[in-house]
Amino acid sequence: MALIVQKFGGTSVGSIERIGQVADKVQRFREAGHEVVVVVSAMSGETNRLIELARQVMPQPDPRELDAILSTGEQVTIGLLSMALLQRGVPAVSFTGSQVRILTDSAHTKARILEIDEARLRAELAAGRVVVVAGFQGVDAQGNITTLGRGGSDTTGVALAAALKADECQIYTDVDGVYTTDPRVVPRARRLERITFEEMLEMASLGSKVLQIRSVEFAGKYNVPLRVLHSFKEGPGTLITLDDQESAMEQPIISGIAFNRDEAKLTIRGVPDMPGVAFRLLGPISAANIEVDMIVQNVSHDRTTDFTFTVHRNEYDKALAVLTQTAADLGAGEVLGDTQIAKVSIVGVGMRSHAGVASRMFEALARENINIQMISTSEIKVSVVIEEKYLELAVRVLHSAFELDAPIRMDE
Numbered sequence: 001m002a003l004i005v006q007k008f009g010g011t012s013v014g015s016i017e018r019i020g021q022v023a024d025k026v027q028r029f030r031e032a033g034h035e036v037v038v039v040v041s042a043m044s045g046e047t048n049r050l051i052e053l054a055r056q057v058m059p060q061p062d063p064r065e066l067d068a069i070l071s072t073g074e075q076v077t078i079g080l081l082s083m084a085l086l087q088r089g090v091p092a093v094s095f096t097g098s099q100v101r102i103l104t105d106s107a108h109t110k111a112r113i114l115e116i117d118e119a120r121l122r123a124e125l126a127a128g129r130v131v132v133v134a135g136f137q138g139v140d141a142q143g144n145i146t147t148l149g150r151g152g153s154d155t156t157g158v159a160l161a162a163a164l165k166a167d168e169c170q171i172y173t174d175v176d177g178v179y180t181t182d183p184r185v186v187p188r189a190r191r192l193e194r195i196t197f198e199e200m201l202e203m204a205s206l207g208s209k210v211l212q213i214r215s216v217e218f219a220g221k222y223n224v225p226l227r228v229l230h231s232f233k234e235g236p237g238t239l240i241t242l243d244d245q246e247s248a249m250e251q252p253i254i255s256g257i258a259f260n261r262d263e264a265k266l267t268i269r270g271v272p273d274m275p276g277v278a279f280r281l282l283g284p285i286s287a288a289n290i291e292v293d294m295i296v297q298n299v300s301h302d303r304t305t306d307f308t309f310t311v312h313r314n315e316y317d318k319a320l321a322v323l324t325q326t327a328a329d330l331g332a333g334e335v336l337g338d339t340q341i342a343k344v345s346i347v348g349v350g351m352r353s354h355a356g357v358a359s360r361m362f363e364a365l366a367r368e369n370i371n372i373q374m375i376s377t378s379e380i381k382v383s384v385v386i387e388e389k390y391l392e393l394a395v396r397v398l399h400s401a402f403e404l405d406a407p408i409r410m411d412e
């Protein structure tokens with residue numbers, strides 16, 4: 001007998017029929033003798049619908065009130081799934097985040113979990129019930145409802161598994177595992193048998209939304225056995241593992257390719273090149289609470305330099321205003337902005353032991369005449385910024401260049 005936490009995403013509970021199928025699945029695990037805690041998302045599209053409703057009333061929604069609205073999506077699903085289980089004769093009980101007491105900080109719409117009181121859950125499990133918990137939500141010390149950021153139900157699942165020391169956390173979704181890249185963009189993407197926490201964290205941070213970043217952080221920190229699986233198709237899925245040296249020998253150089261369209265680029269021209277210039281440019285940006293991702297400073301010719309950096313697209317307007325003011329203060333040249341960019345990243349722990357990975361990437365992009373605007377590297381990833389319209393092409397050619405393509409099936 002094992003204790004299993006099963007998380008079902010939005011499309012997996014997207015209709016009454018699917019909720020029924022999820023209940024059938026949970027029932028099978030129970031009948032096999034396992035204790036089951038289920039975490040569910042809102043029905044697909046519901047969170048977006050609620051955000052839209054809020055915006056109609058208040059274009060920049062008040063964060064506390066927005067959380068009060070958003071948490072209702074998951075509250076509906078826990079009730080429906082519990083009823084579907086009861087209807088099948090399976091004892092079940094639903095809990096909101098606040099009823100469990102998933103204690104978070106007070107950062108509305110992006111709260112972090114601080115503590116989970118697992119006593120009530122244990123008592124319900126001991127009484128033989130399936131416990132159905134609302135994902136994506138918690139409560140702060142003052143009793144305000146909070147939410148954990150988009151995709152946050154993954155984090156609820158992993159955090160509960162950590163708190164309960166579950167034998168496994170299973171993330172059920174609409175793909176049958178973690179792929180070499182988003183299978184919606186590259187049909188020849190391959191399912192990975194396993195991927196390390198470290199690689200998965202990079203993939204998630206660099207744009208692969210199959211798991212929320214914080215869920216991977218949690219799983220790594222508390223060593224939660226984590227598996228991504230298809231909700232309605234049988235299969236082994238993908239196991240997220242610790243870095244084991246033995247299999248590292250046969251590891252491919254690149255495990256996956258991540259991408260995102262969430263960033264925008266800002267350039268300031270003709271900045272006096274002197275000590276402290278980066279601080280004078282980025283100080284006001286960080287004072288405005290804007291996070292900077294990639295940074296490039298050009299070599300100067302005439303004692304002035306160009307300086308380019310990227311921010312989240314949602315913060316582009318704010319960053320542009322701040323930088324324009326800074327340019328005026330410093331007597332610098334023009335400020336340019338570009339929101340039509342995309343970031344493509346190759347990720348793999350195999351990079352540590354192989355040279356020439358970056359140049360292979362650049363060569364593949366050059367062959368397609370794709371211009372690289374910015375580059376950044378770390379031990380296990382190389383990221384480039386390119387024009388957004390080439391994104392899908394870039395991902396496809398890199399997928400081939402690093403020999404990640406699945407073999408073409410004979411029945412295709």
Ligand code: ADP
Nearest residue numbers: 009010011173174178179181182184208209210
């Ligand atoms: P859920 O609603 O179950 O949480 P998500 O939409 O959040 O599902 O995540 C699953 C989706 O993530 C897939 O449909 C897929 O398009 C996308 N995705 C992006 N990158 C990858 C990847 N490397 N492997 C698998 N899926 C990926």
Ligand code: ASP
Nearest residue numbers: 041047136150151152153
């Ligand atoms: N319902 C939330 C969202 O759409 C949380 C989740 O699905 O994980 O982002």
Ligand code: MG
Nearest residue numbers: 009151209210
């Ligand atoms: Mg998700």
